[in-house]
Amino acid sequence: MEGDLAAAQNCSSCPIRHRAVCARCDDDELVRLNxxxxxxxxxxxxxxxxxxxxxxxVASVVxxxxxxxxxxxxxxxxxxxxLLPSDFIGRPGRATLQYDVTAVSDVTLCxxxxxxxxxxxxxxxxxxxxxxxxxxxELDAARDWMLLLGRKTAREKIASLLMLIAKRTMxxxxxxMGDTTRIELPISRETMANFLGLTIETVSRQFTGLRKxxxxxxxxxxxxxxxDLEGLLFESGDDGDGGTLF
Amino acid sequence: MEGDLAAAQNCSSCPIRHRAVCARCDDDELVRLNxxxxxxxxxxxxxxxxxxxxxxxVASVVxxxxxxxxxxxxxxxxxxxxLLPSDFIGRPGRATLQYDVTAVSDVTLCxxxxxxxxxxxxxxxxxxxxxxxxxxxELDAARDWMLLLGRKTAREKIASLLMLIAKRTMxxxxxxMGDTTRIELPISRETMANFLGLTIETVSRQFTGLRKxxxxxxxxxxxxxxxDLEGLLFESGDDGDGGTLF
DNA sequence: CGACCTATTGATACGTATCAACCCGAGTGG
DNA sequence: CCACTCGGGTTGATACGTATCAATAGGTCG
Numbered sequence: 001m002e003g004d005l006a007a008a009q010n011c012s013s014c015p016i017r018h019r020a021v022c023a024r025c026d027d028d029e030l031v032r033l034n035x036x037x038x039x040x041x042x043x044x045x046x047x048x049x050x051x052x053x054x055x056x057x058v059a060s061v062v063x064x065x066x067x068x069x070x071x072x073x074x075x076x077x078x079x080x081x082x083l084l085p086s087d088f089i090g091r092p093g094r095a096t097l098q099y100d101v102t103a104v105s106d107v108t109l110c111x112x113x114x115x116x117x118x119x120x121x122x123x124x125x126x127x128x129x130x131x132x133x134x135x136x137x138e139l140d141a142a143r144d145w146m147l148l149l150g151r152k153t154a155r156e157k158i159a160s161l162l163m164l165i166a167k168r169t170m171x172x173x174x175x176x177m178g179d180t181t182r183i184e185l186p187i188s189r190e191t192m193a194n195f196l197g198l199t200i201e202t203v204s205r206q207f208t209g210l211r212k213x214x215x216x217x218x219x220x221x222x223x224x225x226x227x228d229l230e231g232l233l234f235e236s237g238d239d240g241d242g243g244t245l246f
Numbered sequence: 247m248e249g250d251l252a253a254a255q256n257c258s259s260c261p262i263r264h265r266a267v268c269a270r271c272d273d274d275e276l277v278r279l280n281x282x283x284x285x286x287x288x289x290x291x292x293x294x295x296x297x298x299x300x301x302x303x304v305a306s307v308v309x310x311x312x313x314x315x316x317x318x319x320x321x322x323x324x325x326x327x328x329l330l331p332s333d334f335i336g337r338p339g340r341a342t343l344q345y346d347v348t349a350v351s352d353v354t355l356c357x358x359x360x361x362x363x364x365x366x367x368x369x370x371x372x373x374x375x376x377x378x379x380x381x382x383x384e385l386d387a388a389r390d391w392m393l394l395l396g397r398k399t400a401r402e403k404i405a406s407l408l409m410l411i412a413k414r415t416m417x418x419x420x421x422x423m424g425d426t427t428r429i430e431l432p433i434s435r436e437t438m439a440n441f442l443g444l445t446i447e448t449v450s451r452q453f454t455g456l457r458k459x460x461x462x463x464x465x466x467x468x469x470x471x472x473x474d475l476e477g478l479l480f481e482s483g484d485d486g487d488g489g490t491l492f
Numbered sequence: 493c494g495a496c497c498t499a500t501t502g503a504t505a506c507g508t509a510t511c512a513a514c515c516c517g518a519g520t521g522g
Numbered sequence: 523c524c525a526c527t528c529g530g531g532t533t534g535a536t537a538c539g540t541a542t543c544a545a546t547a548g549g550t551c552g
Contacts, residue, residue, distance in 0.1 A: 070393045072483050078396040080389035091382045098386055128374055135381040136337045140344055142388040143326035147316045149395035150324040150443025154508065189531065197396025199509055204532055221531065237318050400540065435499065448540055450500055467499065467549095 009039065019086035020060040020110075021134065024126035032124065036116045040109045042066075048089075048101040048109075055097045057111050058090030064107035065186055068099040069194065079194045081138070084168075088134055092118045104187060149197045152237055157196040158206040159235035162216065162224060166232070181229075185222045210235070255285065265332035266306040266356075267380065270372035278370065282362045286355045288312075294335075294347040294355075301343045303357050304336030310353030311432055314345040315440065325440045327384070330414075334380055338364045350433060395443045398483055403442040404452040405481035408462065408470060412478070427475075431468045456481070 011017060011030045022033055039062070042048050048066060049055075061083050068081030080099060083089060089101060092114065112120075121128050148160055166183050187195070193203045210216045215232055217225040226232055257263060257276045268279055285308070288294050294312060295301075307329050314327030326345060329335060335347060338360065358366075367374050394406055412429050433441070439449045456462045461478055463471040472478055 068389070070389065072393075072397065073485065076397040078393040080392045091386075093379060093382075099389070122371070122375075125368070125371060125374070128371070128378060129368075132374060132378045132381060133339060135378060135385060136339070139381060139385050139388060140337075142385060142392065143314070143316065143345070146326045146388065146392055146395055147318075147324040149392055151318065151322040200531080201510080201533085202508060205508090208532075239319065445541055446499080447501085447542080451540090454500075 014062065014110075016060060016062055016086040016110075021088055021127055021130050022060075024130045025124065026126070029124050029126060032120060033112070033127075036112050036120070038111050040111050042103040042107045042109070044103055044105050046103045046107075048103055048107070049097050050100050051097055053097045055090050055095055056114050058088070058092065058114050058117055059109040059111040061085050061087045061089065062108040062110050065104040066107050067102050067104055067191065067194075069102065070099055077194045078197060079191070080142075082195065088131065090114065092121055092131075104191060154196075154198055154202050154206050155209060155235060156237040157198060158192075158203065158210065159215070159232055160238065161192060161196060162226070163232055163236050163238070166226060166229065181227065182219075182223065182225050185224065189221075260308065260356075262306060262308055262332040262356075267334055267373055267376050268306075270376045271370065272372070275370050275372060278366060279358070279373075282358050282366070284357050286357050288349040288353045288355070290349055290351050290353075292349045292353075294349055294353070295343050296346050297343055299343045301336050301341055302360050304334070304338065304360050304363055305355040305357040307331050307333045307335065308354040308356050311350040312353050313348050313350055313437065313440075315348065316345055323440045324443060325437070326388075328441065334377065336360065338367055338377075350437060400442075400444055400448050400452050401455060401481060402483040403444060404438075404449065404456065405461070405478055406484065407438060407442060408472070409478055409482050409484070412472060412475065427473065428465075428469065428471050431470065435467075 011022065011034055014020075017023070022030060025033065040059070042064075051070070063085055066083040066089075067079050068083060069077055069079050071077045081087075083101075089109070090097070121131070148157055152160065162183065165185065169183050185192075189200050189203050192198075193200045196203070198206075207216075207218065211218050215226075215228070215235055217227065219225060257268065257280055260266075263269070268276060271279065286305070288310075297316070309331055312329040312335075313325050314329060315323055315325050317323045327333075329347075335355070336343070367377070394403055398406065408429065411431065415429050431438075435446050435449050438444075439446045442449070453462075453464065457464050461472075461474070461481055463473065465471060
C-alpha cells in the first residue's frame with residue numbers, strides 16, 4: 001500500500017522548504033529535522049488516517065492534495081480542511097486524530113514521529129514560531145469558511161470556491177503568474193460538495209447556472225474559464241479585501 | 247465609553263491565571279508581562295473593535311463574553327468565534343483585524359500593545375507555547391463548528407449548542423460541578439442564530455419543538471432544564487466522544 | 493399606562509435535498 | 523471492433539426544511 005521512498009531526499013532541494021514548518025530553520029536546525037524525518041506516499045483515493053487513530057506521527061504535505069473530513073454516522077460528510085503542499089498534518093500534544101485524512105491525488109508526506117518532533121519543538125523555537133503562524137493562518141481560513149457554510153447561498157459558495165482556486169493558481173506564492181482566465185479544478189464535484197456543505201446535484205446545477213449567465217465557461221469537467229473575474233467576485237458575496245480561505 | 251481600571255490588578259490573583267496565554271509563565275516572566283499590561287472594560291452590547299481596524303493591541307478576556315463576527319454587506323452575519331474568559335483576541339504578526347468583536351455581556355480585557363507583546367513572544371517561549379496550544383484548540387473547535395454549519399439540521403444545531411453549554415457549565419475546568427439538569431443560556435436568540443447559521447424564528451421554533459417532544463424544558467427565556475442528557479446528545483447528531491467546540 | 497425589546501407563532505415562499513433517469517467517456521472483455 | 527459496464531456528471535420532478543413576512547405575546551422600563 002505505502003511505498004517508502006528509497007533515498008532520503010535533501011531538505012535544501014525540497015519544494016516546500018520555504019513554506020512548511022521548517023521555513024524559518026537555519027542549516028543546523030534543518031540537519032536535526034532531517035535526522036528524524038522519513039517520507040511516505042499514498043495514491044489517489046487512499047485513506048491516510050482515520051478519526052480515532054493513534055496520532056504517533058505528524059507530517060508536512062510535500063506534494064499532492066489531501067482532505068480533512070468529519071463524517072456523521074448516517075454518512076453526511078463535511079470537509080474541514082484542504083491540505084496542499086506545505087500544510088501540516090497532526091498536532092503536537094494530542095494523542096488521537098480528530099478527522100479522517102484522505103489523499104485526493106497522489107500524496108507525498110514528510111513525516112516525523114510525534115514525540116521526537118515535540119522535543120524539537122521546544123529546542124528549536126523557529127519551528128514553534130512557524131507552526132504558530134501556520135495555525136493562526138488556518139484559523140483565519142476556517143473562520144472565512146464558516147461564513148461561507150453558515151450564510152452563503154449555493155451560487156455564492158460555488159463562486160467563492162472558484163475565486164479561491166483562481167487566486168491560488170494565479171499567484172500561488174504572491175506573484176502573479178499564468179493565465180488569469182483559465183483555472184483547473186483539482187477536485188471532483190463530490191469533493192466540492194463536501195467542501196461547501198452542498199449535494200453533488202446542487203453543485204452541478206450552480207455550475208450550469210453560472211455558465212448560462214455567462215459568468216464562467218466550462219471546458220470539460222475540470223477546466224473553467226473566467227471571462228470576467230470581477231463578475232465572479234461579485235457573485236461570491238465577498239468584498240475582495242478579506243477572504244483568504246488559505 | 248471605555249473605563250480604565252484604576253488599579254493594576256495582580257496577576258497572581260487573576261481568575262484566568264492558569265488558562266490564558268500566561269498559563270505556563272513562571273513568576274519572573276509574569277512580572278515582565280505585568281509591566282506591559284493594562285485593563286480595559288466594555289459594557290454589554292458595545293463594539294470592541296471592527297473589521298479593518300488597526301490591530302495594535304492584543305488581549306485576553308478576563309471576564310465576560312464577547313463574539314467574533316463576520317458580516318456580508320447585505321447584513322447577513324455569521325459568528326465565527328465565541329470569546330470566553332481566558333480566550334485571546336488578536337494575532338501577533340497581523341496588522342489589521344479580520345472580524346468584528348462585540349461585547350455580549352460586560353467584558354474586562356487584559357491588554358498588551360502588540361509590538362512589545364510580539365517581542366515577549368520571542369523571549370518567553372512559555373507564552374508562545376501556550377499560544378500555539380490555544381490556537382490549535384480553537385482550530386479544532388472551528389472545525390467541529392464547520393461540521394455543524396455545513397451538515398446539521400436546525401434541530402441538531404440547537405441540540406449541539408445546548409450540549410456544548412451543558413458541558414461547559416457542568417465542568418468548566420474538567421471537574422464535574424453544579425446541577426447537570428439545568429443550564430443557563432448566556433446569549434440571546436439572535437446571538438444563537440448567528441452562531442448556528444439560522445434565523446431567530448427557526449431557533450425559536452426548534453426550542454418549542456424540543457420542548458414539545460420532552461427533550462428539554464424551558465423556564466423563562468434563558469433557563470433550560472434537561473431531563474435526559476443522553477436524549478439531547480442523540481438529538482445533536484454527535485457520538486459523544488468528539489465534538490469539543492471549545 | 494404606553495413604549496419598546498425580545499421571543500413566539502402563523503402563513504407562505506423559496507432554496508436546496510432527494511429520488512430517479514439519463515448522458516458520456518474510459519476501460520474491459522467477448 | 524463493438525457491446526458492456528462502471529464512475530462521474532448532468533438534468534428533471536418533487537419533497538422538505540428553513541427563510542421571510544407579518545402578527546401577537548410577554549417582560550421591562552420610562
